[in-house]
Amino acid sequence: MRRVSAISWSLSVFLLSFFFHLLPLSIWSEPAEPTPAEWPPKFNALLFENSSGKLHVIDFWYDWSRGGSLRITQNQLAKLTYERSWDNGTSYLYPSEIHSPCWLMHIPPGILRPNWMEGAIYHGQQYVDGFLCNVWEKVGVVWYYEDAVTKTPVHWSWIPFPGEQSVHVITFNVGAVLEDVDKWEVPDYCFNNNNKLENDEEMKASAF
Template structure:
């Protein structure tokens, strides 16, 4: 009878014992740290993506009254380039009284130009000797002209070193608002005019109380005979042809803003 020999455990090959009892090893420490760092970066990127996918910010409504000093560049506007294309403007916005005043000082000019706008659609453009009267179908821009609807958020951007939210509206304006404060910083007209306006200072609540500054002068209201002659010519302007380029640059911006007022009224 054949007998099978059973070897004691002590006689099993050492290699098999080693393979059966070898402990599980973690990855080397540098690889472990790299893994943890990668996981943290991925988690942060996921959180940032989720935050960015939220609703875009809304434009800040204008204060009902404010004073802003603005630098205007019309060098891209072919008509205005024949006149003074650079100007500083004191803008007084007074929504409770439904009026708006742009006091314009052209480069090296001692005679300021007034643009007084009323909510009935009438605008007076005058200096010490000339005047033009324009009538529009809409009134002054309301404070919610941008925030009330129709503005497309274009993301964040930097202009003049200021971090801004950027919106576009109606296909012809790009508006920059300081991200941290909501103050207006800049707006560009992206139609054929190419007008750029930069807000140099902004004072909410400041009003121009001097009514004389808002009053159009007597030469904006010609005598009856002159007025009839004007109406016969089919226009509502009083200005010399040599000054047309200067007026057109200002009126172009006013016309665009009036369009925005109309868009805000219907949005």
Template sequence: MAPTRWPPLLLLLLFLLAAATATATATGNALPPEPKPARWPDVFHARLFTNLTNHSAASTGPPLRVADLYYDWSRRRNLNLIRYQLAAADDPLYDVEWDNGTTFYFDSRSCRTERFPVGVLRPGWLADGGGVVYLGRWRTGGIECDVWDKLGFVVYYQEVATGRPVRWNFLDKTGIQQFVMSFEVGVTLEDDSQWQAPAHCFPAAAADEDEEEEEDEEQDEMIKSSYDHIEGVDDGLDAARLLRMLAGAAAF
């Protein structure tokens, strides 16, 4: 009996059907790639809302506040203008951070200087660093977000549709949560006088130097002890510390 001869067209159709079935099976079993966090723009303005009502350990000041964050990586500087609930609009708390590691917290009456040697938060602090775990897609405030954990220290929400930051939650004892109310790429604070620390941030009395050195040592020890739970994680640790500063002088 002669072997069955299949028409060439039918053979081609059977081959294409088998290939399509194999592709569909492989695709169905494969997990979609995890999304990557977006790098921050080099320059942007964000309006942030912070509610510390349930976190008395986070601040000695009023618990409700709005901050205008001016991030300017091109000039290696970062500024938070923080306004408390019902406080005078013309006297906000300034949080000015420079890439040389110096941060000034001041208003019209007082000033405090701190040192964070790693400088201003880098645009790729989340996208490029290690210690980032993708948690999945969650909805917050009606916005669908991709969510990441950074070193067990901060949880970061990013809008799926646009890549804009939506909120971040600190996982330290303060439990601070900040919500991004608006986000404007390319907007900066052009008035350089707003970035300059006032004269009362630079006391001239030499007698104060020893006291300031003691305060600096105490501050360094406090910063170190606050991050003992992630000590030894080199890649991204400094970024996590700096993001804590974005809470806007929470302990002031």
């Protein structure tokens, strides 16, 4: 009787060991940390931005296939401005009024790549703007918050010197196309008489 029990026990152990051996290793290992979703190659987002206390509402158009982006910014109780940027680091900033001053800026490496958050450090989950988000930090400067379910960007903040730029995503429309294609074009007068932006004080003096 004891011999039968011993055989049964050995057989049970063998079957359990065999069963566990067949299970995928991932069941026993720690789940992989989430990574930020790449930005779609084309989208439109309505953004609310707080830049060191200055408030802006931004109609942001991103088109990686075109190699550029367009920010149409309504500054609080101030002018509407346009910023047309390319992937070569060139940007033109100009107000909506015709023949107003234009600023030419060189900001390498250019517009954000779709995978610009690649290599970011994961910091767990946090509720932001009422959404449960995965949180990443990159190079100690960018904090990025993405909806844990939909993978849609919810919020990001930059901590450049000397202030902070905080962006909240109001709408995010993948594949959206700017119907007024002329808005992608920088006004001709910007190429005839433009100024290179040197510092923030010159920006303030321009009343942008």
